[in-house]
Amino acid sequence: MAESGLYIGLMSGTSLDGVDGVLLRLADEAAAVGIRVLQHAHRPFPAELRDELAALNQAGADEIHRAQMAAIGLAAVYADVVSDLLQGAGVSAAQVRAIGAHGQTVRHRPDCGYTVQIQAPALLVERCGMTVVADFRSRDIAAGGQGAPLVPAFHRAVFGQAGEALAVLNLGGIANLSLMDADGATLGFDCGPANVLLDVWAQRHLGAAFDAAGAWASGGTVQPALLRTLLADPYFASPPPKSTGRDYFHLPWLQGFLAAHPGLAPRDVQATLAELTAQSVARDLRRHLPAAQSLVVCGGGASNADVMRRLRQALPGVEVVDSSARGLPPQQVEAAAFAWLAARALAGLPGNLPTVTGAAGPRVLGAIYPA
Known part of the structure; x- marks a missing residue:
C-alpha cells in the first residue's frame, strides 16, 4: 500500500x-x-x-x-x-x-x-x-x-511569502522568470536563452560539455555591438505570455548574428552570450516586477559563477541568491x-x-x- x-x-x-x-x-x-x-x-x-x-x-x-x-x-x-x-x-x-x-x-x-x-x-x-x-x-x-512555464505555481507555493515581492529565476537551457507581487499576483515567462547557447558554443570551441562555472566566459570581453543586435531580436521585446526553446534559440540563430560581426574571438562571443542572459533577465525583471528586492536562482545555471556575477551587476539593489538560501538546492x-x-x-x-x-x-x- x-x-x-x-x-x-x-x-x-x-x-x-x-x-x-x-x-x-x-x-x-x-x-x-x-x-x-x-x-x-x-x-x-x-x-x-x-x-x-x-x-x-x-x-x-x-x-x-x-x-x-x-x-x-x-x-x-x-x-x-x-x-x-x-x-x-x-x-x-x-x-x-x-x-x-x-x-x-x-x-x-x-x-x-x-x-x-x-x-x-x-x-x-x-x-x-x-x-x-x-x-x-x-x-x-x-x-x-x-x-510553459509550469514552475511558477510551484515557485509560489514553495518560495512565496505574504507581503514580499519576489522573483525566482530558473536557469536551465532557457531562462524563465516567476514574478510574485506582494499581493500574491503571479506572472511568469521565458526570458530567452541561458545554457542552451552557452553550452553549444563551449562544445564547439572547448570540446567540453559546458563552460564549468563560466570560467571561459569570465575571461572574455563582452562585444557591445553584438550584444545590442542579439537583444534586438523580437522575442525579447514581445510581451508575456511567452515561452521558447531550442526550436528558436539554437546555433543557427546565433550564427545568423555572427555573420554580421565577423572575426570575433570565440571567448568574447561566450562572454557576450553570458551577458545576454543577464541583461535579458534584468530587463524583464525591471519591466514586470520593479519592486522585487530578491532574485532566487535555481537550475543548473545557478552554479555558473560568471552568470551569477553578471546578474548581480545588472541588478544593483536586488539580492541575488541561489535557491539553497530558501531551503531547496538549485x-x-x-x-x-x-x-x-x-x-x-x-x-x-x-x-x-x-x-x-x-x-x-x-x-x-x-x-x-x-x-
Whole structure:
C-alpha cells in the first residue's frame, strides 16, 4: 500500500545535461502543500542518447522511429534514477504514490497548438511498478495557453511569502522568470536563452560539455555591438505570455548574428552570450516586477559563477541568491515541481496559472498511468 505523501519527480531539461530526480514528502497531500525533499539523484545521459535528443529538436530522417527509440532510452535512465532514489532513502516502490515525469522536450510550438515531450510512461510504470503522471503541458495548450512555464505555481507555493515581492529565476537551457507581487499576483515567462547557447558554443570551441562555472566566459570581453543586435531580436521585446526553446534559440540563430560581426574571438562571443542572459533577465525583471528586492536562482545555471556575477551587476539593489538560501538546492527545484504537479493531478487540483501561460482557465495537468 502506498504511503500517503511520498512522490518522485523526474526532470530532464533543455540543457540536456541528464536527469535530476527527487523523492519528496508532502505535509498536506490533499492540498499538495508543505514539501520536504528526502533524496536527490542525478544521472547524466549516455553520449549517444544525448546526441540523439539534441538532433530530434530539428527535422530529420526517420523521426518517428528515432523518437520512439530515444523515448525507450530515456525511460531506462529515468528508471535508474528512481532506483537510486529508493535505495538512497531506504524506501520501497510500494510506499510511493506516483512519479511525475516531465519527459524531454524536442519541439515546443504553442503557436501551432502543440508541444512534444518524448518519453515512454507506460514502460516506466512497468520498470518501476509505480503510478506515473506524464504529459503535463498539452492540456494547458489545448486550453489556449503556452504550456510553459509550469514552475511558477510551484515557485509560489514553495518560495512565496505574504507581503514580499519576489522573483525566482530558473536557469536551465532557457531562462524563465516567476514574478510574485506582494499581493500574491503571479506572472511568469521565458526570458530567452541561458545554457542552451552557452553550452553549444563551449562544445564547439572547448570540446567540453559546458563552460564549468563560466570560467571561459569570465575571461572574455563582452562585444557591445553584438550584444545590442542579439537583444534586438523580437522575442525579447514581445510581451508575456511567452515561452521558447531550442526550436528558436539554437546555433543557427546565433550564427545568423555572427555573420554580421565577423572575426570575433570565440571567448568574447561566450562572454557576450553570458551577458545576454543577464541583461535579458534584468530587463524583464525591471519591466514586470520593479519592486522585487530578491532574485532566487535555481537550475543548473545557478552554479555558473560568471552568470551569477553578471546578474548581480545588472541588478544593483536586488539580492541575488541561489535557491539553497530558501531551503531547496538549485538542482532539485524543477524535479520537485513535477513531483508536486503529479500530486496535484492525483488530487484533481489545477497545476497551471492562467496568468502565466495565457490558458482559458485553471486546468488539471497530466495523463495518469496507474501502477
